Amino acid sequence: xxxxxxxxxxxxxxxxxxxxxxxxxxxxxxxxxxxxxxxxxxxxxxxxxxxxxxxxxxxxxxxxxxxxxxxxxxxxxxxxxxxxxxxxxxxxxxxxxxxxxxxxxxxxxxxxxxxxxxxxxxxxxxxxxxxxxxxxxxxxxxxxxx
Numbered sequence: 001x002x003x004x005x006x007x008x009x010x011x012x013x014x015x016x017x018x019x020x021x022x023x024x025x026x027x028x029x030x031x032x033x034x035x036x037x038x039x040x041x042x043x044x045x046x047x048x049x050x051x052x053x054x055x056x057x058x059x060x061x062x063x064x065x066x067x068x069x070x071x072x073x074x075x076x077x078x079x080x081x082x083x084x085x086x087x088x089x090x091x092x093x094x095x096x097x098x099x100x101x102x103x104x105x106x107x108x109x110x111x112x113x114x115x116x117x118x119x120x121x122x123x124x125x126x127x128x129x130x131x132x133x134x135x136x137x138x139x140x141x142x143x144x145x146x
Contacts, residue, residue: 081144082137089136090129098129 089095105122112118 082141085137085140085144086130086133089133092136094136095129095132098125098132101125102129 090099102122102125105120105125109118109120109122112120
C-alpha cells in the first residue's frame, strides 16, 4: 500500500457520505387493503364532515374567541433559570471585578466611537464576565434542575 492509497483512505474516512437513500418497507397485502379502505372511508367521512362544519361554523366563532383567551392564559412564558442565575451572579460580589473591567471598557469604547476612532472592543472582558457568571451559576442551576 503506497502513500497515495493511504491518503485516499484517509480522505474517504473523513469526508461525509453522499446522499443516503432509504427505501420504504414493502407493505404486506393486508396492509395495502387496509390503506385502500381507509382512503375510501376518508372520502365519505370528509363529505359528512364538511356538511357538519358548515352548520357549526357560527357556533364555533364564539368558542374560538374563548379558546384563544384560554390559550393565552395557559401559555405563560417559561423563564430559563440559567439566565436569571447568571444575571444575579453578574451583579454579585463574586463577579464584581470582572463586571467593573467590562463596564470600564464599554465606556472607553463608547467614548472612542463618539470621537470616530474606535480601536478597541470588549470581547475579552465580556468573556471574563461570562465565565465568572456561568461558574457562579452552575452549582445553583444543578440544584434547581433536579
